Amino acid sequence: MSAPAAIRIRSVSKHYGALRALHELSLDVMPGEFFGLLGPNGAGKTTLISVMAGLARPTSGSIEIMGHDVGSDYRRARRQLGVVPQELVFDPFFTVRELLRIQSGYFGLARNDAWIDEILGHLDLLPKADANMRALSGGMKRRVLVAQALVHRPPVIVLDEPTAGVDVELRHGLWQFIRKLNRDGHTIVLTTHYLEEAQALCGRIAMLKNGRIVALDSTKALLRRFATHSLRLRLSNPDVGVALGGVAEDEGGWLVFGFDAMADVETLLRRLREAGAGVEEMTLGEPELEQVFMELMQHA
Amino acid sequence: MREHGASGWVGFRTLLYKEIWRFWKVSFQTVGAPVLNALLFLLIFSHVLDRHVTVYGDIAYTTFLVPGLVMMSLLQNAFANSSSSLIQSKITGNIIFVLLPPISHREFYAAYVVASVVRGLFVGLGVWLVSLPFIDLPMVRPLWVLVFAVLGGAILGSMGVIAGIWAEKFDQLSAFQNFLIMPLTMLSGVFYSIHSLPPLWQDVSHVNPFFFMIDGFRYGFFGQSDVSPWLSLGVVSVCFMLLAAVTLAMLVRGYKLRG
Numbered sequence: 053m054s055a056p057a058a059i060r061i062r063s064v065s066k067h068y069g070a071l072r073a074l075h076e077l078s079l080d081v082m083p084g085e086f087f088g089l090l091g092p093n094g095a096g097k098t099t100l101i102s103v104m105a106g107l108a109r110p111t112s113g114s115i116e117i118m119g120h121d122v123g124s125d126y127r128r129a130r131r132q133l134g135v136v137p138q139e140l141v142f143d144p145f146f147t148v149r150e151l152l153r154i155q156s157g158y159f160g161l162a163r164n165d166a167w168i169d170e171i172l173g174h175l176d177l178l179p180k181a182d183a184n185m186r187a188l189s190g191g192m193k194r195r196v197l198v199a200q201a202l203v204h205r206p207p208v209i210v211l212d213e214p215t216a217g218v219d220v221e222l223r224h225g226l227w228q229f230i231r232k233l234n235r236d237g238h239t240i241v242l243t244t245h246y247l248e249e250a251q252a253l254c255g256r257i258a259m260l261k262n263g264r265i266v267a268l269d270s271t272k273a274l275l276r277r278f279a280t281h282s283l284r285l286r287l288s289n290p291d292v293g294v295a296l297g298g299v300a301e302d303e304g305g306w307l308v309f310g311f312d313a314m315a316d317v318e319t320l321l322r323r324l325r326e327a328g329a330g331v332e333e334m335t336l337g338e339p340e341l342e343q344v345f346m347e348l349m350q351h352a
Numbered sequence: 353m354r355e356h357g358a359s360g361w362v363g364f365r366t367l368l369y370k371e372i373w374r375f376w377k378v379s380f381q382t383v384g385a386p387v388l389n390a391l392l393f394l395l396i397f398s399h400v401l402d403r404h405v406t407v408y409g410d411i412a413y414t415t416f417l418v419p420g421l422v423m424m425s426l427l428q429n430a431f432a433n434s435s436s437s438l439i440q441s442k443i444t445g446n447i448i449f450v451l452l453p454p455i456s457h458r459e460f461y462a463a464y465v466v467a468s469v470v471r472g473l474f475v476g477l478g479v480w481l482v483s484l485p486f487i488d489l490p491m492v493r494p495l496w497v498l499v500f501a502v503l504g505g506a507i508l509g510s511m512g513v514i515a516g517i518w519a520e521k522f523d524q525l526s527a528f529q530n531f532l533i534m535p536l537t538m539l540s541g542v543f544y545s546i547h548s549l550p551p552l553w554q555d556v557s558h559v560n561p562f563f564f565m566i567d568g569f570r571y572g573f574f575g576q577s578d579v580s581p582w583l584s585l586g587v588v589s590v591c592f593m594l595l596a597a598v599t600l601a602m603l604v605r606g607y608k609l610r611g
């Protein structure tokens with residue numbers, strides 16, 4: 053038998069009345085993976101996370117976290133899982149440190165101060181440790197949500213848009229921290245609408261639309277399969293370029309050429325030379341996940 | 353199962369502690385205000401009625417009234433504690449922080465109910481204490497007083513959990529309070545002995561579980577009551593067990609908490 057998946061999702065459906073928020077969805081996330089869950093608004097990402105966390109019950113299907121069924125073995129399953137919710141929720145009665153102590157207690161940890169201080173440090177929250185939740189800015193509240201999800205050192209961490217509303221500097225801080233957690237062996241599942249973020253962080257990606265998976269592959273393979281390299285050129289004789297398939301940009305006299313493989317660039321440059329069109333300036337565009345996303349969402 | 357030194361009781365203890373802490377942080381409103389309310393009742397009723405009415409032969413009306421007021425305040429605040437905590441958490445969304453951890457259904461139920469009992473006891477104790485300078489109130493059977501205080505608080509705490517889970521808005525919660533809890537309390541003999549009622553109303557009172565809570569509670573003070581304290585204890589215990597079973601079944605099913 054192979055090692056159990058960190059998250060094992062089998063034929064999960066979730067219906068809200070006539071609406072099929074999730075439809076016969078199956079997915080395995082392996083231990084140690086950095087996994088991205090992408091999709092447009094309403095695709096079913098949060099619903100899937102809620103079902104994993106036991107916040108919602110699937111209409112049918114089953115889910116295991118580190119081999120524990122979230123229904124029949126819910127106590128063990130929940131101990132393995134840390135969830136950063138999408139909504140900015142907080143308990144206005146308590147300070148940051150009080151909340152983290154309480155959250156530790158809920159997970160059965162009576163003394164957890166050393167680890168709480170460590171998390172607060174990583175998330176730049178130490179100066180606010182004794183501030184009431186009400187007195188924090190939105191981005192700080194979001195970081196407290198991250199801290200709350202980590203108090204019990206869960207092997208599997210699910211973050212539902214953790215960087216929404218977080219400023220650039222902190223976003224990078226958060227990335228580093230999540231990367232470190234991943235290096236330390238935690239399995240990470242991330243949802244985000246910032247595709248460059250997913251591209252930079254995630255090793256594997258599932259794209260959801262209308263409650264179904266429309267693509268599931270390593271980030272590299274997805275980029276290779278769907279995205280094109282692009283070459284931007286400024287030519288001494290643009291007409292030759294247009295004849296060879298270049299698309300003119302609105303400004304600056306640039307032409308854009310798309311390629312499925314880098315080898316085709318050779319061919320193009322040779323043909324341009326033969327036609328007597330000199331290359332004045334050139335930039336090379338990397339494939340972007342955004343292209344893949346747009347492609348998939350339009351055609352799936 | 354123990355992991356990272358985690359132990360099962362800590363979850364329950366933490367939730368209980370948090371629920372108590374929550375009302376204690378605003379004890380001026382959650383304990384002080386109801387005690388003041390009861391004190392006003394006491395002053396007004398005693399001024400109006402004391403010289404005219406006696407109960408159980410020779411007990412002055414005010415003396416008779418105080419245990420009823422203590423119990424009424426206790427019950428109302430036990431209900432308020434669990435119901436308001438749950439509905440606030442649901443509306444603000446922070447209920448997820450108690451739904452994500454591995455807290456069992458029983459621990460969850462017990463924590464909310466015990467916290468309700470504690471708030472009820474604080475308020476009841478407060479009302480009793482402020483009444484002491486005004487009246488000479490006996491307490492013949494303290495154990496009965498305690499047993500009915502705890503059971504009454506647990507019953508209303510459970511009703512609060514049910515109402516807090518069921519209600520989606522604050523006005524649904526106040527409907528529950530105004531159309532169920534208040535009438536049952538008011539018609540239970542807080543302000544009178546049911547022997548002073550016409551026979552029909554006496555019969556009606558006997559199907560009201562609140563009557564047995566208050567009658568048994570009063571027995572602890574005076575050693576006299578409208579019905580046998582053992583009967584009251586039986587009714588109240590059965591009532592509590594039924595409510596506990598209903599509440600636990602709701603939690604196991606995830607009714608309205610886990611969509």
Ligand SMILES: Nc1ncnc2c1ncn2[C@@H]1O[C@H](COP(=O)(O)OP(=O)(O)OP(=O)(O)O)[C@@H](O)[C@H]1O
Pocket residue numbers: 068071073091092093094095096097098099100138611
């Ligand atoms: N409690 C609910 N009752 C009814 N419908 C719901 C409920 N929760 C979610 N839905 C519906 O299920 C679908 C999926 O919603 P979900 O929140 O999972 O989307 P999402 O992928 O997280 O979107 P976003 O990127 O906007 O967060 C939506 O059509 C939504 O309206």
Ligand SMILES: [Mg+2]
Pocket residue numbers: 097098099138212
């Ligand atoms: Mg969402």
